[in-house]
Amino acid sequence: MYKLFWGLLVIAFVVQCQHRDTNSNLKQLSEKAVKSSIEPVSAAYDAFGIDVSEFQVRDFSVQKNESLYLLLKKMDLSQSQIYRAIQKAKEIIDVRSFKPKQPYRAYISKKSNELEKLVWEPNKVEFVTFDWQDDSLLINRASRVVTKKKKQISGEITSSLYDAISDEGSRDKLVYRMSEIFAWQVDFFNLRKGDKFKILYEKKYVDGQYVDMGKILAVELTHMGDSYFAYRFNEGSFDGYYDEEGKSVQKALLKAPFAYDHRISSGFNPNRFHPVLKRRRPHNGIDYAAPYGTPVLSVGDGTVSRAGYYGAAGRMVEVEYHGSFKAKYMHLSRFAKGVGSGTHVKQGDVIGYVGNSGRVTGTHLHYGLYRHDRPINPLTVDLPAAKSIPQEYMAAFERVKNEMNPRLFSKDTVGAVSLGE
Numbered sequence: 431m432y433k434l435f436w437g438l439l440v441i442a443f444v445v446q447c448q449h450r451d452t453n454s455n456l457k458q459l460s461e462k463a464v465k466s467s468i469e470p471v472s473a474a475y476d477a478f479g480i481d482v483s484e485f486q487v488r489d490f491s492v493q494k495n496e497s498l499y500l501l502l503k504k505m506d507l508s509q510s511q512i513y514r515a516i517q518k519a520k521e522i523i524d525v526r527s528f529k530p531k532q533p534y535r536a537y538i539s540k541k542s543n544e545l546e547k548l549v550w551e552p553n554k555v556e557f558v559t560f561d562w563q564d565d566s567l568l569i570n571r572a573s574r575v576v577t578k579k580k581k582q583i584s585g586e587i588t589s590s591l592y593d594a595i596s597d598e599g600s601r602d603k604l605v606y607r608m609s610e611i612f613a614w615q616v617d618f619f620n621l622r623k624g625d626k627f628k629i630l631y632e633k634k635y636v637d638g639q640y641v642d643m644g645k646i647l648a649v650e651l652t653h654m655g656d657s658y659f660a661y662r663f664n665e666g667s668f669d670g671y672y673d674e675e676g677k678s679v680q681k682a683l684l685k686a687p688f689a690y691d692h693r694i695s696s697g698f699n700p701n702r703f704h705p706v707l708k709r710r711r712p713h714n715g716i717d718y719a720a721p722y723g724t725p726v727l728s729v730g731d732g733t734v735s736r737a738g739y740y741g742a743a744g745r746m747v748e749v750e751y752h753g754s755f756k757a758k759y760m761h762l763s764r765f766a767k768g769v770g771s772g773t774h775v776k777q778g779d780v781i782g783y784v785g786n787s788g789r790v791t792g793t794h795l796h797y798g799l800y801r802h803d804r805p806i807n808p809l810t811v812d813l814p815a816a817k818s819i820p821q822e823y824m825a826a827f828e829r830v831k832n833e834m835n836p837r838l839f840s841k842d843t844v845g846a847v848s849l850g851e
């Protein structure tokens with residue numbers, strides 16, 4: 431009864447379930463059917479590989495506050511049927527992920543007038559099939575075939591980068607991802623009129639319908655007359671963006687230990703007059719006036735060398751990076767779970783939370799960066815780039831570069847080449 435066709439990749443879970451004991455009366459089903467975006471693949475099979483000639487097919491969408499329970503109740507299943515279906519579903523899907531507007535399709539047997547199958551689409555790519563057959567319930571999670579196509583666009587900024595991007599469907603993500611790629615080179619709050627860009631990226635399609643943006647493959651940004659390039663290179667242990675020479679565009683350390691910008695209340699200053707001690711004392715770090723409890727992120731991959739209470743520093747985490755760098759994060763309210771001496775942390779991991787422990791006049795984070803144990807100013811130091819592409823991969827990188835080179839873009843087009851999965 432459950433049929434596959436070539437276009438479907440049915441994955442993973444098939445679970446046997448309970449007896450289906452009572453008739454489903456679907457007469458009272460809401461007629462608030464929504465138009466499905468799925469076109470039947472052939473006369474008999476729909477996009478989910480189900481032979482629709484055997485069924486009355488009804489399309490719905492999840493309503494506000496409609497849970498799987500309410501949805502099945504609407505299908506007139508009995509309490510015990512619903513209970514068992516939900517128990518089974520919990521093993522396979524997150525039953526809390528039913529959200530308004532998600533489509534679902536009911537298949538009512540023409541012979542028995544009973545609900546026999548239900549297909550729910552949590553997103554445009556995945557779908558879940560509930561299949562009551564004979565004396566069991568099968569629940570399958572499946573994915574539709576995603577085709578990727580290359581698209582290239584270019585533009586010049588007149589008001590904002592956002593407005594300059596012609597692809598409306600991917601604008602938000604393109605702006606966000608570009609700002610991530612160039613986080614170390616370009617201040618995206620400071621882009622200006624006349625700055626130019628060229629982007630080569632992927633677009634994902636299901637059945638010819640656009641569903642999502644894929645990866646940015648190459649990008650050129652010209653900011654205040656300087657050109658910045660980034661090529662995506664994914665081979666061996668390398669998966670990232672690299673400039674024309676194969677150097678990573680991501681630096682090894684974050685600029686600031688926060689996910690969002692926070693005001694600097696006191697900068698790096700070797701001659702500062704200390705407000706509490708009332709005498710001249712160097713300020714070997716940056717004070718950030720971040721709210722109490724703000725997560726503090728490790729600026730790089732490293733190892734926690736100290737985490738404890740250290741007098742004036744209060745609750746402090748000290749992390750050693752790349753041999754020559756060390757950072758101190760002071761006055762924390764608490765440490766992140768699992769952070770202690772010897773803990774390995776990744777760049778961007780939360781290591782603690784902003785507080786006011788130790789000798790302070792108010793809540794803030796003191797972030798001190800050291801190179802070979804000498805304090806340095808994190809805002810002005812020229813930090814080393816992350817790993818470059820080594821010689822043995824350079825030929826492969828050159829091929830990628832030549833294929834993706836934004837300089838070769840002629841005009842905005844959707845590439846005819848399908849990249850596959």
Ligand SMILES: [Zn+2]
Pocket residue numbers: 696713715716717795796797
């Ligand atoms: Zn400080």
